[in-house]
Amino acid sequence: MLQNLVLAAAEEGAEHEDSVLVPPLAELIVGLLAFGLLVGFFFWKIYPQIRKTYAERAERIEGGLNRAERAEREAQALLEQYRSQLAEARSEAARIREDAQAQGRQIVEELRTQVQQEVAEIRERADAALVAERAQVVASVRREIGEIALELATRIVGRELENDTRQRQLVDDFIAGLDEAPQPDAVPAGPGV
Template identity: 35%
Template sequence: MVAHSSAARAAAPAEEPQGIELFLPAGYDIFWSAVVMAIIAAVFYKLVLPRMNAVLDERASLIEGGIAKAEEAQKQADEALAQQQQLLAEARADAAQVREEARAEGTAIIKDLKVKASEEAERITETARRQIEADRQAASVSLRTEVGALATGLASKIVGESLEDSARQSRVVDRFLDELEASQAVASNKEA
């Protein structure tokens, strides 16, 4: 019966796989799959992989070049910024110096104008003093002449004697005015 069961098994159609055998392929499938996989791997290794590596290397070099360019651009931008800040600081220093010079120049101009104004005021004051002195002398001469004529006329009437003589008239007028000035001087000394 043992022979019969082996023969029956061999004659019987292939049994359905069960258990873990359901997940495992047959041996010939594994062999032919490995052969096809080896052929694909060889083609991939010989043809596709070098091209892919070349493309990746090219991209890497482009990226590295881009990074180097970006670093160079950043370095140039930093240098330009530093130069701009230095120029700005110099411009500010120049502006401060110009302001200080303008202030100093303004102060000098103001001092100069004050000196000129003072000199002009002194000149005007001196001119006014001279004019006043000239006017006072002219008024004094005019007053002497008028007062002399009035005094002479009055004295002539009082004394009854004619004082038409100009020398005599001049002496009388001068004496009268001197006495008048002396009396004013005494009065001003008493007030002081």
């Protein structure tokens, strides 16, 4: 069809050689040949370069998008990992805090038990010491009372009494009788006595 138009234009050009709109046939053919060569050169050399550059750019853009998506996924995964580690650390800290509190309570309870045992031991030793001291005081008082009673009896009788063993037995029986007799103004000797 293009050829028919070119031929028709050429025929008209032959009739109207002076027409400004229709170029002479030789110029038209040379122009078409030059245009064809230019289009051929374009598709032979330039178009592959344009396609290659376009493909590289599209690949670079697509690769950049893929890298951006991958980086975003990695960042999201790292964020989730960080959050899970943070949650684990918080739960571990809570567990450690609870363990420390439990150990603290256990230590306080152990110390309380130990102190109570020590207090009980001190009381027992003090009670034993009081009982022993009371026994010593009672024995000492009995000896003194016996000696005083013998001295008084010697003064009353006017002569020294003989048979020291018998005298001491008599005094001890007298003092034992005093211990068993109720005393209205008796002062308690202390706890556990």
